[in-house]
Amino acid sequence: MRTIAIISQKGGAGKTTLAVHLAAAAAGDRVALLIDTDPQATASRWSEWRGGKDPEVIDCGAPSLLATKLSRARELGAELAIIDTPPHADAMARQAAKLADLILVPCRPKAFDLAAIEATAELVKTSQTPAFVVLMAGPPNAPLIYREVAEIIRGTFGLAIAPAVLPERAAFHHSTAKGETAGQLDPQGKAAKEIAALWRWTCEQLDMPTRAHGRTPAAGL
Ligand SMILES: Nc1ncnc2c1ncn2[C@@H]1O[C@H](COP(=O)(O)OP(=O)(O)OP(=O)(O)O)[C@@H](O)[C@H]1O
Ligand SMILES: [Mg+2]
Numbered sequence: 526m527r528t529i530a531i532i533s534q535k536g537g538a539g540k541t542t543l544a545v546h547l548a549a550a551a552a553g554d555r556v557a558l559l560i561d562t563d564p565q566a567t568a569s570r571w572s573e574w575r576g577g578k579d580p581e582v583i584d585c586g587a588p589s590l591l592a593t594k595l596s597r598a599r600e601l602g603a604e605l606a607i608i609d610t611p612p613h614a615d616a617m618a619r620q621a622a623k624l625a626d627l628i629l630v631p632c633r634p635k636a637f638d639l640a641a642i643e644a645t646a647e648l649v650k651t652s653q654t655p656a657f658v659v660l661m662a663g664p665p666n667a668p669l670i671y672r673e674v675a676e677i678i679r680g681t682f683g684l685a686i687a688p689a690v691l692p693e694r695a696a697f698h699h700s701t702a703k704g705e706t707a708g709q710l711d712p713q714g715k716a717a718k719e720i721a722a723l724w725r726w727t728c729e730q731l732d733m734p735t736r737a738h739g740r741t742p743a744a745g746l
Pocket of ligand 1: 533535536537538539540541542543563565567610611612661662663691692693694695697698701
């Protein structure tokens with residue numbers, strides 16, 4: 526089983542949006558589940574709104590429980606676990622970073638968000654787990670902004686950047702509010718294509734081939 530931790534100490538960076546969309550993309554392809562470690566329980570609520578359809582979302586209230594939840598998921602046949610973490614929660618984020626094979630750090634390409642990435646960058650580097658920033662909710666067509674932001678993230682904070690971005694798209698907002706994904710709302714839309722590209726790139730990072738068909742994750746967690 527591979528594990529991805531979605532981490533940003535900044536509130537509203539796009540962690541849950543990224544987590545649910547990657548988990549849903551994964552569930553079309555393999556046995557995937559989402560572990561919601563945020564007391565706000567946004568991902569769990571999204572799962573309720575979608576009537577429990579894949580991906581399965583389970584909660585984890587304490588950092589000390591996370592390793593056991595992951596082992597149990599592995600035993601029950603999960604192939605991928607995605608951990609959504611809370612903002613301003615050092616202990617949970619550190620534990621998720623330590624246990625993951627890959628860390629994704631969502632970040633808006635905006636000045637205040639970039640300044641706030643410092644604490645997350647320190648946490649991520651301490652874990653020694655491979656990590657990439659995923660730029661979220663920026664302007665769809667602004668190559669200069671993305672170049673400038675990439676320089677700051679690499680140069681000032683020493684973090685790598687995912688080549689796939691999820692720009693500002695209304696589909697992300699409208700879909701999650703209904704327990705759906707942007708791809709479900711508009712399968713031919715730009716957001717759907719961007720998520721598919723991000724999922725393919727994520728599979729490459731995890732050395733995990735994509736498949737045509739998935740299965741339902743084992744119940745009982
Ligand atoms: N690419 C995007 N396009 C449009 N809206 C987006 C995008 N990414 C995130 N958002 C919106 O930004 C808001 C915050 O996103 P989200 O809840 O995923 O952040 P978060 O990091 O999980 O927040 P928290 O720290 O509170 O857990 C949501 O309203 C979401 O719909
Ligand atoms: Mg969240």
